[in-house]
Amino acid sequence: MDSGNIAWLLISASLVLLMTPGLAFFYGGMSRGKSVLNMMMMSFGAMAVGVLAWITFGFSIASGDTMNNIIGNPLTDFGLQSTMESGDALGIITAGFGATFAIITVALISGSVADRMKFGSWLVFAFLWVILVYSPVAHWVWGTGTNGEGFDALLGAGGPLFGDVAGPYDFAGGTVVHINAGVAGLVMALLLGVRKGFGKEPMRPHNLPFVMLGAALLWFGWFGFNAGSAYAADGFAATAWVNTTVATAIAILGWLLVEKIRDGKATSLGAASGVVSGLVAITPACASVDAFGAAIIGLLAGALSALAVGLKYKFGYDDSLDVVGVHLVSGLWGTLAIGLLANGTINGDAGLFYGGGITLFGVQAAAAGITMVYSAIATLIIGLAIKYTIGLRVSEEVEVSGIDLAEHGETAYEEAK
Amino acid sequence: MKLVTAIIQPHRTDEVRAALEAAGVKGVTVSEAAGYGRQKGHTEVYRGAEYTVDLVPKTRLEVLVDDADAATVTEAIVSAAQTGKIGDGKVWTVPVDDVARVRTGEHGADAL
Numbered sequence: 001m002d003s004g005n006i007a008w009l010l011i012s013a014s015l016v017l018l019m020t021p022g023l024a025f026f027y028g029g030m031s032r033g034k035s036v037l038n039m040m041m042m043s044f045g046a047m048a049v050g051v052l053a054w055i056t057f058g059f060s061i062a063s064g065d066t067m068n069n070i071i072g073n074p075l076t077d078f079g080l081q082s083t084m085e086s087g088d089a090l091g092i093i094t095a096g097f098g099a100t101f102a103i104i105t106v107a108l109i110s111g112s113v114a115d116r117m118k119f120g121s122w123l124v125f126a127f128l129w130v131i132l133v134y135s136p137v138a139h140w141v142w143g144t145g146t147n148g149e150g151f152d153a154l155l156g157a158g159g160p161l162f163g164d165v166a167g168p169y170d171f172a173g174g175t176v177v178h179i180n181a182g183v184a185g186l187v188m189a190l191l192l193g194v195r196k197g198f199g200k201e202p203m204r205p206h207n208l209p210f211v212m213l214g215a216a217l218l219w220f221g222w223f224g225f226n227a228g229s230a231y232a233a234d235g236f237a238a239t240a241w242v243n244t245t246v247a248t249a250i251a252i253l254g255w256l257l258v259e260k261i262r263d264g265k266a267t268s269l270g271a272a273s274g275v276v277s278g279l280v281a282i283t284p285a286c287a288s289v290d291a292f293g294a295a296i297i298g299l300l301a302g303a304l305s306a307l308a309v310g311l312k313y314k315f316g317y318d319d320s321l322d323v324v325g326v327h328l329v330s331g332l333w334g335t336l337a338i339g340l341l342a343n344g345t346i347n348g349d350a351g352l353f354y355g356g357g358i359t360l361f362g363v364q365a366a367a368a369g370i371t372m373v374y375s376a377i378a379t380l381i382i383g384l385a386i387k388y389t390i391g392l393r394v395s396e397e398v399e400v401s402g403i404d405l406a407e408h409g410e411t412a413y414e415e416a417k
Numbered sequence: 418m419k420l421v422t423a424i425i426q427p428h429r430t431d432e433v434r435a436a437l438e439a440a441g442v443k444g445v446t447v448s449e450a451a452g453y454g455r456q457k458g459h460t461e462v463y464r465g466a467e468y469t470v471d472l473v474p475k476t477r478l479e480v481l482v483d484d485a486d487a488a489t490v491t492e493a494i495v496s497a498a499q500t501g502k503i504g505d506g507k508v509w510t511v512p513v514d515d516v517a518r519v520r521t522g523e524h525g526a527d528a529l
Contacts (some may be wrong), residue, residue, distance in 0.1 A: 200529035263462040
């Protein structure tokens with residue numbers, strides 16, 4: 001038993017679990033005072049049903065015996081029974097580590113449905129989404145943890161299209177976590193429709209210090225996410241840690257530069273958002289690039305996401321807290337950037353600017369594209385099923401008076417607007 | 418008796434209170450207010466989205482004075498609150514029929 005690696009995974013899983021309450025603060029501060037509790041409850045609710053979804057079928061679909069590289073057999077390990085009885089410490093904590101990823105991924109989506117989704121419907125959505133959307137994509141990206149399954153078998157190594165690279169690289173979840181959640185957020189924002197007053201009346205963040213606190217907790221937890229994805233306390237973990245820090249720091253600069261030029265001021269909300277966009281973009285690439293590559297990824301992640309958050313006003317979808325602008329855009333950028341900036345000396349295939357061909361970029365784009373299409377269709381089906389059974393959206397009266405009181409019987413503040 | 422009411426920039430509050438004390442005023446009521454005049458509101462930008470904030474925070478001061486002191490007190494407030502920029506505020510005076518001191522039951526000028 002390798003106690004060093006197991007200790008690191010125990011800590012990593014705990015760090016990633018902390019990200020979801022951190023996200024609750026990040027999102028809660030950005031919402032309005034009359035709906036902050038509901039916003040935070042969507043994250044805590046994701047923890048509740050995410051774990052249930054994971055131990056029933058999610059873990060088996062993600063990591064069970066592969067069925068033609070499409071999904072793991074859903075009946076492989078119901079209730080984690082055989083994993084728990086195995087006595088294999090690394091295997092057991094790996095199952096727990098996976099649960100924390102499923103939770104944070106579905107919680108990310110809640111930013112697009114702020115102020116207006118029934119809480120019960122959110123819980124049903126989160127449960128189904130983990131099983132039907134997150135877990136299959138996790139199987140494609142990571143399989144059972146051995147190379148050659150899922151995307152590797154479908155797209156890479158010896159296949160007809162991209163045979164000369166090993167397969168798409170996604171170290172910690174650019175596709176399965178961020179692109180996946182970003183597309184799902186867009187679909188749910190479209191299904192729910194805009195909030196009353198969207199684009200007309202101010203919906204300013206009610207507590208920016210909460211947003212900064214949330215960004216800090218997310219950054220700290222993200223070390224478990226990225227460096228923990230090495231599944232060992234080794235060189236990949238150390239590389240991921242450094243790249244995560246470099247990209248995130250530079251992403252703050254990228255976001256603030258755009259703000260300074262476009263709006264005239266560097267804002268605290270911009271700095272906190274820059275943190276998250278950098279973390280998102282480096283997630284898939286954190287074990288593939290050097291610090292220089294991480295800096296480029298961070299700079300462009302901050303700048304691209306700072307520009308992308310304005311798109312919702314142009315196209316008229318109410319992605320309330322910018323799940324699309326931050327997670328989809330920076331997730332896509334980070335996933336594609338591997339094809340350009342991967343350093344072959346550090347990990348496997350090299351990107352275009354590091355002496356590799358264009359093939360790696362192609363396989364990265366293919367993995368991103370498949371994830372987007374699947375996520376869009378599967379999320380749409382789940383969303384429509386809920387919409388036409390128990391309903392998705394609260395009444396207009398509830399939305400105006402505040403979802404906290406109507407859905408939870410509480411208010412965060414004495415007078416919340 | 419007169420009631421002198423002043424709407425001023427919040428950051429001039431301490432100076433105005435000092436000036437009132439120097440002018441012999443024994444009491445003042447201070448409250449937070451919000452509004453706009455020629456200054457209008459300001460814009461705030463969150464993730465690139467501009468919001469116009471219509472109401473600007475102000476401080477409201479109310480002073481009860483003898484008829485004879487009203488002009489002096491007004492001038493004291495104006496000179497202490499003035500920055501010369503738009504948004505400095507306004508001071509106005511209205512007549513007061515009666516004043517009662519709650520503690521003693523005194524009325525009129527005795528209650529000031």
